[in-house]
Amino acid sequence: MSFDRDLFLPVSQEDMARRGWDFYDFLLITGDAYVDHPSFGPTIIGRVLEAKGYRVAILSQPDWKDPEAFTALGRPRLGVLISAGNIDSMVAHYTAARKRRHDDAYSPGRRAGLRPDHATVVYSNRVREVFGDIPIIIGGLEASLRRFAHYDYWEDKVRRSILFDAQADILTYGMGEKASIEIAARLASGTPVGEITDVRGTCVAAKFPGVCSYPKVEVPSFEEVSASKEAYARANMVEYQEHDPVVGKAIIQKHGRDFLIVNPPAPPLTTPEMDWVAELPYVREPHPMYDEMGGVPAIEEVRFSVTHNRGCFGACNFCSLAFHQGRTISCRSHESVIREVTALTKHPGFKGYIHDVGGPSATFRRPSCQKQLKCGMCKNRACLAPEPCPNLDADHTDYMMLLRKLRAIPGVKKVFIRSGIRFDYLMKDPSGEFFTDLVQHHISGQLKVAPEHCVDHTLDYMGKPHIEVYEKFREKYFKLNRRYGKDQYLVPYLISSHPGCTLEDAVKLAEWLNKEGHMPEQVQDFYPTPGTLATCMWYTGIDPRTMKPVFVPKTPHDKALQRALMQWRKPQNRKLVLEALHKTGREDLIGYGKRCLVRPDKGQARPEEAEDRGHPHPQGKGRAPSRSKQDNGRFDGRRRVEKKEAAPQGGKPVRKAGWAKAKAPAKKGVKKKG
Structure with missing residues (x-):
C-alpha cells in the first residue's frame, strides 16, 4: 500500500514548494523514521502545531556525521524541535548486556545504525553548529527521562541534565502538547526564547534560581549526586514525589555555576483535549519514501x-x-x-x-x-x-x-x-x-500479564503485588475459560536480576516455574533505563524510598546465573544451574523427582539411594515429564494419566505418560444417561 505523500507533513523542499510555502515555522527532527501515526510522539507534536496554524516540516534520521544534512529543508522561521524518537536511543541500540542490537524496528527495513548514540544531544549540537542561535526545544522520552542529573548505564556514570549537554534552550518533558503549543505561541509573538522560563512541563537553565516563579524545592547538585550515592538516592526520590500536576513543586538542581529549573508538570489533557489530539489527520502509515526500503516494521504493532x-x-x-x-x-x-x-x-x-x-x-x-x-x-x-x-x-x-x-x-x-x-x-x-x-x-489465543517474580521482598522492590494475587487471578482465569469452552493460554512476564533479587530468590523463582509447568521462551534481564527508581537502586545499592541498602546482582556472571535458572531445561544452562544450586545449598533440586531442576552428574547416587534431606517434598522415582510451551498454565482442565502398554517379548509393562481431559463435575439435579 502506498499513500499520497502530500497527506504527510513535508519532508523536503519539493514538498513545501507543492504547498506553495516560501517559509516554514518549525523544523521537527526525529531519530525514528517518519511514521504518521498517533503512537509516534514526534508526529503528534507536528500535527498539533500544524492544527494551531504553524507550518511544520519533518527531518527524520538525518546523517549526523554531515552538518549539511541538517540544512536540507532550510532554516525555519521560529525554531527547531528535536526528539530521539519513541524510545531512548541507547535502549534502541543496546541490549541489557550492553551488546549492540542488530536491527531497529523504528528504521526502514529494520536497518540499524541510522541514528547516533545519545541522539538528542548529537542532533541538537549539529543544529547549533549550522543554525547558530536559533531556538532549540528538545523533547520526547529520551529528553524527558534525562531531564535531571541521571545515571547512564551504558557509560556507567552520572551525566548532567541532557539540557546542558544538548545546548538546548528549553526541554519539554511528559507528553508535551500543552507546553509545545505555549512555547510556539510565545515565539510567534516575538518573545525571545531566553525569556520563556515559566512554562509548566518544561526545564530551562538559569544563572539564578530566582528566575523560577513557582514554589520550589532544591535537590543535591550534579556534583553532589556524582560524588555521593546517598545524595543521588535522595534527589531521585524528591524528583519522583514532585512529579504531580496538582501539588508538585518546581525543582532546582545546580550544575556548576548554572541552575537547572524544572517547572511543575503540565496539567494532563482533558477528555475533549485527548479527543482532539487523537483525531488530527494522521495518515496512520509510514511515509511512502520508505516503500522501496522495506517499510517501517514498527507500524505493524500499532496500525x-x-x-x-x-x-x-x-x-x-x-x-x-x-x-x-x-x-x-x-x-x-x-x-x-x-x-x-x-x-x-x-x-x-x-x-x-x-x-x-x-x-x-x-x-x-x-x-x-x-x-x-x-x-x-x-x-x-x-x-x-x-x-x-x-x-x-x-x-x-x-x-x-x-x-x-x-x-x-x-x-x-x-x-x-x-x-x-x-x-x-x-x-x-x-x-x-x-x-x-x-x-x-x-x-x-493468549493473555500476557506481568507477575514479574514470586518472592515477596523482590516484588516489593519492584513495586508489584505479591504472587498470591497472580495465583488467584490465574485460577479464576482458567475457571472462566473452562466455563465458556475456551482454550486460551496465560503467559507470565518475568524479570531476572532485578535489584533486591538474590540468587536464593532466583532459585525459588525456578522452583515456582517448575511447579507451574512453565519455562519462559525469552528472559528479560533487568535493564537500568534512565530515571527509574529501580535504576537508582541498581546504581546506588540504596532503596530511595527507605534509604536502606539493597542487594544488586551486577556482575555479568551473577546475572547469567539468575537468567539460567529461569530456563533451567536448556542444555546450555546446565552448568550454570548446577553452580547456582550448589552455591545456595539447594542440592535437593538436583535429582530425578518432579521438583528437581536438573539431573545429577554421572556417577552420583540416585535419589532413592541418597539420604532424605528432610525437605517437605521428597524426591520421587522417575523423571517428571517435560511440559512443552503448548502446556503453559493449562493444567487446571486436565489430569495426569499413565497408560500401560504391552511389554515387548513378555517383559514388564511399559508406562507411557500422557494427558487426558479431566471429567467435568456432575451438575446438580442432572441425572446421568444410561
Whole structure:
C-alpha cells in the first residue's frame, strides 16, 4: 500500500514548494523514521502545531556525521524541535548486556545504525553548529527521562541534565502538547526564547534560581549526586514525589555555576483535549519514501490499534511511565474511540481485527481515587502494591462498555487487548463482569500479564503485588475459560536480576516455574533505563524510598546465573544451574523427582539411594515429564494419566505418560444417561 505523500507533513523542499510555502515555522527532527501515526510522539507534536496554524516540516534520521544534512529543508522561521524518537536511543541500540542490537524496528527495513548514540544531544549540537542561535526545544522520552542529573548505564556514570549537554534552550518533558503549543505561541509573538522560563512541563537553565516563579524545592547538585550515592538516592526520590500536576513543586538542581529549573508538570489533557489530539489527520502509515526500503516494521504493532488513555498509577519501580506520563489518568471519550475504529474499518488493509484498545495500562480509565483530583497522588503510598489502597476505585464498567460498543461496529470481527491488563487491579473490580467479557471476547489465543517474580521482598522492590494475587487471578482465569469452552493460554512476564533479587530468590523463582509447568521462551534481564527508581537502586545499592541498602546482582556472571535458572531445561544452562544450586545449598533440586531442576552428574547416587534431606517434598522415582510451551498454565482442565502398554517379548509393562481431559463435575439435579 502506498499513500499520497502530500497527506504527510513535508519532508523536503519539493514538498513545501507543492504547498506553495516560501517559509516554514518549525523544523521537527526525529531519530525514528517518519511514521504518521498517533503512537509516534514526534508526529503528534507536528500535527498539533500544524492544527494551531504553524507550518511544520519533518527531518527524520538525518546523517549526523554531515552538518549539511541538517540544512536540507532550510532554516525555519521560529525554531527547531528535536526528539530521539519513541524510545531512548541507547535502549534502541543496546541490549541489557550492553551488546549492540542488530536491527531497529523504528528504521526502514529494520536497518540499524541510522541514528547516533545519545541522539538528542548529537542532533541538537549539529543544529547549533549550522543554525547558530536559533531556538532549540528538545523533547520526547529520551529528553524527558534525562531531564535531571541521571545515571547512564551504558557509560556507567552520572551525566548532567541532557539540557546542558544538548545546548538546548528549553526541554519539554511528559507528553508535551500543552507546553509545545505555549512555547510556539510565545515565539510567534516575538518573545525571545531566553525569556520563556515559566512554562509548566518544561526545564530551562538559569544563572539564578530566582528566575523560577513557582514554589520550589532544591535537590543535591550534579556534583553532589556524582560524588555521593546517598545524595543521588535522595534527589531521585524528591524528583519522583514532585512529579504531580496538582501539588508538585518546581525543582532546582545546580550544575556548576548554572541552575537547572524544572517547572511543575503540565496539567494532563482533558477528555475533549485527548479527543482532539487523537483525531488530527494522521495518515496512520509510514511515509511512502520508505516503500522501496522495506517499510517501517514498527507500524505493524500499532496500525490497527487504538490508544484510549494515558498515565499509570501502577507505578512499577522499573518502569519509566510514571516519570514520563505521570500517575494521573487521562482518557478519551467513547465517541472519539468509536470514530477512530469506524475509520479503521475503511483502511484497505483492515481485516476485521482491532489488535489493541489500550495504553500504558489498558484498563485504567478513571482516577485511582477521588481524593487524587484535589490532593494529588499520595507521595509515600502506591495505589496497588504491595496491597491495594482502601480508597482504590477499581470499577471496570466504563472500559467494558466501550469495548462492547466497539465490538458492535459493522466490519469489526474481534477487538483484542494486548497492552497490559493489570491483574491486581482487575481482581479488585467489585462486579467481575469485565473479567467474563475479557475471557469471552478480547483474548487472541493468549493473555500476557506481568507477575514479574514470586518472592515477596523482590516484588516489593519492584513495586508489584505479591504472587498470591497472580495465583488467584490465574485460577479464576482458567475457571472462566473452562466455563465458556475456551482454550486460551496465560503467559507470565518475568524479570531476572532485578535489584533486591538474590540468587536464593532466583532459585525459588525456578522452583515456582517448575511447579507451574512453565519455562519462559525469552528472559528479560533487568535493564537500568534512565530515571527509574529501580535504576537508582541498581546504581546506588540504596532503596530511595527507605534509604536502606539493597542487594544488586551486577556482575555479568551473577546475572547469567539468575537468567539460567529461569530456563533451567536448556542444555546450555546446565552448568550454570548446577553452580547456582550448589552455591545456595539447594542440592535437593538436583535429582530425578518432579521438583528437581536438573539431573545429577554421572556417577552420583540416585535419589532413592541418597539420604532424605528432610525437605517437605521428597524426591520421587522417575523423571517428571517435560511440559512443552503448548502446556503453559493449562493444567487446571486436565489430569495426569499413565497408560500401560504391552511389554515387548513378555517383559514388564511399559508406562507411557500422557494427558487426558479431566471429567467435568456432575451438575446438580442432572441425572446421568444410561
